[in-house]
Amino acid sequence: MPTATEHRAKNPLRKRLEVLDDKAVAQLIEIARPVNLPASQSIIIEGDPADSVYGVRRGIASVFKLLPDGRRQITGFLYPGDFLGVTFNMNAIYGYSAEAVTDCAFHAWPRPALERLFDKAPGVRRLFLSQIADELTEAQDRMLMLAHRSVEERVATFLLTMARRQAGATGLRIEIVEIPMRWADIADYLGTTAETASRTLSAFRDRGVIRTGTRGEIGILDWPTLEAIAAGIMPHEAGIYR
Amino acid sequence: MPTATEHRAKNPLRKRLEVLDDKAVAQLIEIARPVNLPASQSIIIEGDPADSVYGVRRGIASVFKLLPDGRRQITGFLYPGDFLGVTFNMNAIYGYSAEAVTDCAFHAWPRPALERLFDKAPGVRRLFLSQIADELTEAQDRMLMLAHRSVEERVATFLLTMARRQAGATGLRIEIVEIPMRWADIADYLGTTAETASRTLSAFRDRGVIRTGTRGEIGILDWPTLEAIAAGIMPHEAGIYR
DNA sequence: CGGGACGTTGACGCCCGTCAAGACATGTGG
DNA sequence: CCACATGTCTTGACGGGCGTCAACGTCCCG
Numbered sequence: 001m002p003t004a005t006e007h008r009a010k011n012p013l014r015k016r017l018e019v020l021d022d023k024a025v026a027q028l029i030e031i032a033r034p035v036n037l038p039a040s041q042s043i044i045i046e047g048d049p050a051d052s053v054y055g056v057r058r059g060i061a062s063v064f065k066l067l068p069d070g071r072r073q074i075t076g077f078l079y080p081g082d083f084l085g086v087t088f089n090m091n092a093i094y095g096y097s098a099e100a101v102t103d104c105a106f107h108a109w110p111r112p113a114l115e116r117l118f119d120k121a122p123g124v125r126r127l128f129l130s131q132i133a134d135e136l137t138e139a140q141d142r143m144l145m146l147a148h149r150s151v152e153e154r155v156a157t158f159l160l161t162m163a164r165r166q167a168g169a170t171g172l173r174i175e176i177v178e179i180p181m182r183w184a185d186i187a188d189y190l191g192t193t194a195e196t197a198s199r200t201l202s203a204f205r206d207r208g209v210i211r212t213g214t215r216g217e218i219g220i221l222d223w224p225t226l227e228a229i230a231a232g233i234m235p236h237e238a239g240i241y242r
Numbered sequence: 243m244p245t246a247t248e249h250r251a252k253n254p255l256r257k258r259l260e261v262l263d264d265k266a267v268a269q270l271i272e273i274a275r276p277v278n279l280p281a282s283q284s285i286i287i288e289g290d291p292a293d294s295v296y297g298v299r300r301g302i303a304s305v306f307k308l309l310p311d312g313r314r315q316i317t318g319f320l321y322p323g324d325f326l327g328v329t330f331n332m333n334a335i336y337g338y339s340a341e342a343v344t345d346c347a348f349h350a351w352p353r354p355a356l357e358r359l360f361d362k363a364p365g366v367r368r369l370f371l372s373q374i375a376d377e378l379t380e381a382q383d384r385m386l387m388l389a390h391r392s393v394e395e396r397v398a399t400f401l402l403t404m405a406r407r408q409a410g411a412t413g414l415r416i417e418i419v420e421i422p423m424r425w426a427d428i429a430d431y432l433g434t435t436a437e438t439a440s441r442t443l444s445a446f447r448d449r450g451v452i453r454t455g456t457r458g459e460i461g462i463l464d465w466p467t468l469e470a471i472a473a474g475i476m477p478h479e480a481g482i483y484r
Numbered sequence: 485c486g487g488g489a490c491g492t493t494g495a496c497g498c499c500c501g502t503c504a505a506g507a508c509a510t511g512t513g514g
Numbered sequence: 515c516c517a518c519a520t521g522t523c524t525t526g527a528c529g530g531g532c533g534t535c536a537a538c539g540t541c542c543c544g
Binding site: 424425426436437440441443444457 | 524
């Protein structure tokens with residue numbers, strides 16, 4: 001049974017919009033304002049009035065929450081086809097912050113125009129609905145992950161998710177996985193630290209599971225082992241520290 | 243800014259349904275089938291076809307996911323007024339399991355009838371929508387919690403949430419908090435173990451923050467300290483082990 | 485070339501998960 | 515009413531995973 005993340009991985013923009021008829025898509029594009037942001041720029045700030053909804057066109061964005069002491073939990077990475085800032089609060093306040101991980105292009109929809117479109121084109125409402133539902137399922141999966149799985153399992157799962165996303169519908173076990181985000185971001189996403197994440201990668205490398213070297217790339221050498229680690233099979237055979 | 247849990251705590255059944263007009267409420271009740279379950283009986287099983295949506299009328303239910311090795315993460319407790327099994331998946335499969343924590347009474351709505359009602363009464367759709375959105379916000383809050391906060395902070399936060407829920411809109415700092423669920427459940431909810439949760443309670447007791455004794459009840463003696471612990475202020479003054 | 489951002493590696497300590505045993509309450513049958 | 519079984523909570527002992535602090539290496543950009 002695929003997780004929500006895996007499900008989402010197979011649903012880029014085209015897939016997501018194909019539930020809409022051509023007219024609805026045209027209307028959506030029409031009321032959109034284009035927004036471009038360089039990496040690590042802020043898009044949405046938690047607590048601000050939620051007057052726009054954003055759709056990722058290009059690049060990767062992160063959604064996160066902050067603790068008063070400055071610590072950060074990235075609750076998700078968003079890819080082309082994903083939406084940002086879809087809230088149904090009555091007070092219409094963003095419930096989280098978001099920023100561009102890589103250089104990004106967005107559609108920005110003013111909320112009033114979007115809600116008018118909701119009434120004209122029910123398919124559009126259903127589209128945003130399914131996004132929320134997907135996010136909820138993914139959030140629940142990740143709760144399980146954060147609470148009950150070791151950092152090794154989390155990192156392995158992350159690598160596999162990235163690999164499968166890039167393989168797309170082909171299902172191939174690709175060799176080189178591109179990791180566009182910084183490891184500090186990944187650590188915040190996985191609920192650990194950059195140091196521990198790095199150590200875990202090194203351990204995988206030393207066990208011959210992956211290959212490192214080029215910045216922003218990981219080579220997967222041993223899929224079965226990586227999958228076994230992610231699944232939690234493989235009883236602490238070799239710790240993080242050699 | 244209140245968390246989603248706190249928000250939900252102030253929204254029992256009446257509050258939640260008051261966004262509907264009388265006719266919609268009547269229609270909802272009309273198509274509902276009553277279901278009663280004793281404590282620890284299963285309501286929904288992850289992976290089963292999602293042919294019903296449930297509304298909690300009385301009692302407390304837990305929503306959870308299981309790992310293959312049997313470990314469990316409770317992703318939320320549901321109270322009267324909350325809904326269960328609202329999925330917008332195209333395949334219409336429950337994404338989680340649920341069971342009664344205490345003796346429970348539910349409304350059960352067959353999905354087809356409910357979707358017909360969605361079209362007749364748009365307020366009903368919006369009601370279920372806002373539930374999903376609430377759950378998503380809560381899920382994101384809890385990710386932060388599980389990933390970055392100590393067990394002490396989590397237990398303190400849980401006690402405060404329960405206390406505030408019982409205080410309702412009064413905002414009073416009530417003395418005796420009823421805890422209807424077993425600590426094993428609470429531990430699974432907080433992403434820890436029953437042992438550690440128990441130890442944490444004992445530490446609070448020894449520091450004079452709470453009073454224990456009667457099963458299913460906790461007395462809160464020192465609100466400011468408990469709030470400080472929950473907020474993460476209070477640098478490891480006295481560990482769990484005396 | 486110098487400075488800053490990012491990743492790597494080491495050393496250290498403690499939080500908390502695990503195993504185990506005991507305390508206490510509740511239910512069940514004789 | 516008592517003996518016993520069962521489920522829940524408590525407490526102890528122990529060890530490991532991983533967070534923290536610190537130093538170093540590497541790459542990039544002015």
